Amino acid sequence: MVYPSARDWLFSVKTFAAAMLALYLGLLFELPRPYWAMASVYIVSNPFVGATRSKALYRALGTALGAAGAILLVPPFVEMPLLFSIVVATWTGTLLYLAISDRTARSYVFMLAGYTMPLIALPTVTDPATVFDVAIARTEEIVLGIVCASVVGSAVLPSRLAPTLIERTDAWFRDAAFYGRETLSGHIAGAAISACRQRLAATVNGLEFLLSQLSYDHTHPQILERAEALRGRMMLFLPIMSSLADPMIALMRDLKVRPPGLDELLADTAQWFGAPLTHAPDSDAQASNAAVDALHARIAALQPGGDALASWQGALLSNALWRLGQMIDIWQDCRALRASISQESATWRPRFRHWRLGGTERYFDRGIMAFSTASAVGAIIVACGLWISSGWHDGAGAVTLAAVACCFFASLDEPAPQVFRFFVATAVAVVIAGLYLFVVLPRVHDFTMLVVMFAGPFILVGTLIPRPQFNLVTMLVAVNTATFISIQGAYDADFLVFLNSNIAGVVGLLFAFLWTRVTRPFGAELAAARLLRSSWADVALTASTQPIADQRNLASRMLDRLMQLIPRLAASDDHRHPSIESFRDLRIALNALDLRRSRHRLTGELPATIDGVLAGVSRYYAGCADRRARQPVPPALMATIDDALGRVTSHAAATTRAVNAEGPAASTALRASQRWLRETRHALVGLRLSLFPAAAGQPPQPASEAQA
Incomplete structure (x- = not known):
């Protein structure tokens, strides 16, 4: 067991301390529900001041937006229960969709506005004249809790996010170094490697949200820019x-075949990959750059x-x-960026400069x-219908918490297990709140004694909130306990109420x-299958003749989708595992984009030859997307690629002879042609290896031999 750290x-x-301050001020100002201020502290608090500030700001904005929605919509629809239920559900659903469309901390504004509106609106339907007062009071109580959490978090030994960013990237570096050493040793499959690949993708995905909070940590804009650059290169690593x-x-x-010197180069590169990470001063960075230059030489x-x-x-x-060489430059950039952050x-x-960056x-x-x-919309409408038909006076509480749970976990592939944890945590909170309300609080006669009685359990539960495995349950226990106790200025508890x-x-x-168990039973398998089909459609697009507005953004979208797909695929030692196949799909797409860029710089029959290759790739992946399953690659496509390789190689050899003959006097256009032919050959080789891995050891056949 790991005990709580300092x-x-x-x-x-x-x-x-912030929660007790908020509760004290709420009682002092005679707010209707001072316990909401206490609960809000536990909702927005985070071990890091930047995360607390961002969540506090967005919670204040979301609460105000939700309160405004309740004030606007309750009076005109309160006499039409069914229509009112649909309006509430539509409001929540619209803002929920906006929330899950934003992966940054800003999504909290939409999420909170979505379920704050029913939290205010539904309990006031029996007395709509009070909706304005309830909305204002709830906003005041929540803002009070937010201010207390932010002030205490910023003033008392604040913890910054930047060191946490370094900690998380260091974990990524350890996994990446292992993955790199295994790859350089010729190992690409295995349960350990697949699990490492999943961790690498999950870390990159988690950094996106963390970086959105970094600006609230008084971090210099240059550091934010470097952190984004680091994440971009981390995504390209795999x-x-x-x-x-x-x-x-x-x-x-x-x-x-093991060319002389290659084994030694790979061994030294693998050793360099595993070199300890340091907060390197500029002199050490220069030494590291010198080592990279030596590897390039x-x-x-x-x-x-x-x-x-040839x-x-x-x-x-x-x-x-x-x-x-590309991999060495990316790794050096990652190390240098980590040190600079x-x-x-x-x-x-930067050492790695490529058109794929920047999307x-x-x-x-x-x-x-x-x-x-x-x-989520259906859950709210059905819950409202059950509440209205039952005539249960307090049934609004059931609808609001159902709405909160459906919103909280809407972005998960399988939300039911987390909703069940929410249910268990709430049930536990009801028991704890009952013990406090009917056993402890009758013996409390002043605020100091109340603080003493709250201190032990709340502080103990609070130590578990920073831990990811306990965060949800412990935060809900703290928030719901504070809410269910319903502290007021005077003790007035009724057990039945x-x-x-x-x-x-x-x-x-x-x-x-x-509801979620019935309506969303699919799990990660459905999401993974849809991601695969979407990736096949994009590969077909990259190889098609359709215009692409921004190739960088297309590559960025495909890479982001791959980072979402990998954690959804179970670790496996299968060489044909979907995670490995998906990497091949991405490589095919990137090679196709390289061919689209280079074909315009080629002459003679080469552009038409490249068009034939691209058309074959596009047809194949369009067929996979249409049939919703990966299909066998047609052998004719390999013959087309082999023919293109032969033609490009012949042109490259002729161009190289011309450059060598002219020597230093060779024209810029001739040297540029040599470079574009080399990049075209690299892309064709990459396509062949990715599409036909089983034929990697089979040399390309000239067109005449293939036809014979």
Whole structure:
């Protein structure tokens, strides 16, 4: 068992102090529900001041928006119960959709506005004249709790987010170093490697939300920019490393060729990958850059030339060395960015420069999002119908907590287990609140004694809130206990009233659990299948003749989708596992985009030859998307790629001879043509290896031989 750390105890004591301050001020100002101020402290508090500030700001905005919605919608619809239920559900569903469309901390504004409106509106339907007073009071109480949490969190030993960013990236570096060493050793499959791949993707996904909170931590804008650059390169690490593995395995395992010096280069690179991370000053950064330059010099020395480059063995070696150089630059950038974020004053210059960097588009499965929203809307309408037909006076509490639960977990693939945890935590909170209300509080005669009675349990529970595995349950226990006790200026407790009002919330959560179990039973399998089909459609787009407005954003969207897909796929030691296949799909798409960019710089029959390759790739992936299943790759496509490789290689050889003949006097256009032909050959080799991994050891056949 891992006991709470000093930081956990500090957070818990600070949160409890802020909660008691909010409760005291709420009682002092005679607010109608001062316990909401106390509960709000536990909702917004975070061990890190930047996260607390961002959540506090967005909770204040969301509460105000939800309160305004209640004031606007209750009076005109209160006499039409069914229509009013639909209006409330539509409001909540619309804002819920906006919330799950935003992966930053800003999404909390929409989420809170979505379920705050029914929290205010539904209990006031029997007395609509009070809706304005209730909305104002709730806003005041929540803002009071927010202010107390922010002030105490910022003033008393504040913890910054930047060190946490370094901690999380260090965990990524450890996994990435292992993954890199295994790949450089020729291992791309296995349960340990697949699990590592999942952790790498999950870490990158988690950083997106963390970075959205970093600006509230008084972080310098330059550090924010570098943190985004670091995440971008972390996302590229997996696909670039996987594209390095293909030619290396084909060369060493299938062809059983080990060019002199390659093993030593790979071993030294793997050792460099595992070098300890440091908060390196500029002098150490210069030494690291010198080591990278030395590795690049060794790569250049191993590059095949002349007739060797025209062979399949030479093409594989050239491709592997090219990818290795990219991987070294990405890794060096990641290390340098980490050091510059840690130091804040360190300089940084990127080594990896590529058109794929800079895209900002993210992938959203709008169909799943719409279905999740519709499920929450349906739950609210059905719960309202049951409440209205039953005539249960306190049934509004059941509807509101059902709405909260459906909103909280709408973005999950399978929300039912988390809703059930919400139900259990709420039931526990009802028991604790009952013990306090009817056993402890009758013996409390002043606020000091109340603080003493609250201190032990709340501080102990608070130490578990920072831990991800306990965060949800412990936060809900603290918030619901504070709410269910319903502290007022004078003790006035009625057991039947307490039982009736709080059982309503438990019943509402039980309904939400059953509803989500029935309407959303699909789990991660459905989401993964939809992600795969969407990725196939985008691969078909990359190889088609359709215009692409921004290739960077298309690549960014595909990479983001892959980062969502990998954690949904179980770890496996299967070489044909969907996670490995998905990396191949992405590599095919990126190689197709490279071909689209280079074909305009080619001459003669080469553009038409490249068009034939792209058309074959596009047809194949369009067929996969249409049939909703991965299909066997048609053998004719390999013949088309082999023919294109032969033609490009012939043109490249002729261009190289011309450059060598002219020497330093060779024209800029001739050298540019040589570069574009080299990149085209790399893309074609990448396509062949990704589409036909089983034929990696089989040299391309000329068109005449293939036809014979």
